[in-house]
Amino acid sequence: MSIWDQFFSWAAVPGHIAYTIIAISYLLTNIFWLRLAAVVGIGFEIVYFLISGSAVWPSIAWDSAFILINLVQLGILLRDRFSLKLSDDQKAFIKPIVGDLDKAQVAQLLRTAEWRTLPAGTVMTVEAEPVRELTFICQGQTEVRVKDQLVAHIGAGAFVGDVSFATGVTATATVTTDEAVRVLAFDQEKLKTLCKRDEQIAHALYRRIGGGLADKMRVATGRL
Numbered sequence: 001m002s003i004w005d006q007f008f009s010w011a012a013v014p015g016h017i018a019y020t021i022i023a024i025s026y027l028l029t030n031i032f033w034l035r036l037a038a039v040v041g042i043g044f045e046i047v048y049f050l051i052s053g054s055a056v057w058p059s060i061a062w063d064s065a066f067i068l069i070n071l072v073q074l075g076i077l078l079r080d081r082f083s084l085k086l087s088d089d090q091k092a093f094i095k096p097i098v099g100d101l102d103k104a105q106v107a108q109l110l111r112t113a114e115w116r117t118l119p120a121g122t123v124m125t126v127e128a129e130p131v132r133e134l135t136f137i138c139q140g141q142t143e144v145r146v147k148d149q150l151v152a153h154i155g156a157g158a159f160v161g162d163v164s165f166a167t168g169v170t171a172t173a174t175v176t177t178d179e180a181v182r183v184l185a186f187d188q189e190k191l192k193t194l195c196k197r198d199e200q201i202a203h204a205l206y207r208r209i210g211g212g213l214a215d216k217m218r219v220a221t222g223r224l
Ligand SMILES: Nc1ncnc2c1ncn2[C@@H]1O[C@@H]2COP(=O)(O)O[C@H]2[C@H]1O
Pocket: 125, 131, 144, 151, 152, 154, 159, 160, 161, 162, 163, 164, 165, 170, 171, 172, 173, 174, 175, 216, 220
């Protein structure tokens, strides 16, 4: 049989399906759908090996191992996805941070954080002291003081502690709540560990922090 006859034969159909799905999986950025596509694609590849009469047992054994690895990871992702229980308010608050992360990644991200309501007058960071948390303000207003001078007010949608999180330095300002403030407080250490493990989460978070710092700079220079 010529190469073309082989390529267009019925026996090659599962192979074409397998490699098309695997190629599509390379284009996916959502880890859940990527793994699912990989399992389906590799499954078709095994069928292809079996019906094409060229059962290559070492390849089938390796394919089975790849499917098993992906199924275990899919199980973990599904467990994380189902563990995510958020009110509509909470979903709206975190939307700017999580972007288009998978639900399982959002659940992992939220495991490093705590929802809190801080009463008026709460000191969130003290200038020149270490910062333990990266705090995202969901509702309410805070004041930012440097050397006891008021330099800014920051509110919903902004981070407090972003400079120390990104650079590892002590607090550049003292931040105090002006009123009751609803926050999502991330443990910096846990968050850094998660960012090392998952580049997509790190990318989404640092993009948001970068955008927030640019906004703060624009406000600060606009006042000059
Ligand atoms: N000029 C400013 N405008 C807005 N926010 C600021 C300003 N200076 C400091 N901050 C915030 O105050 C925080 C104090 O802790 P960090 O230095 O980690 O991160 C700082 C910023 O989140």
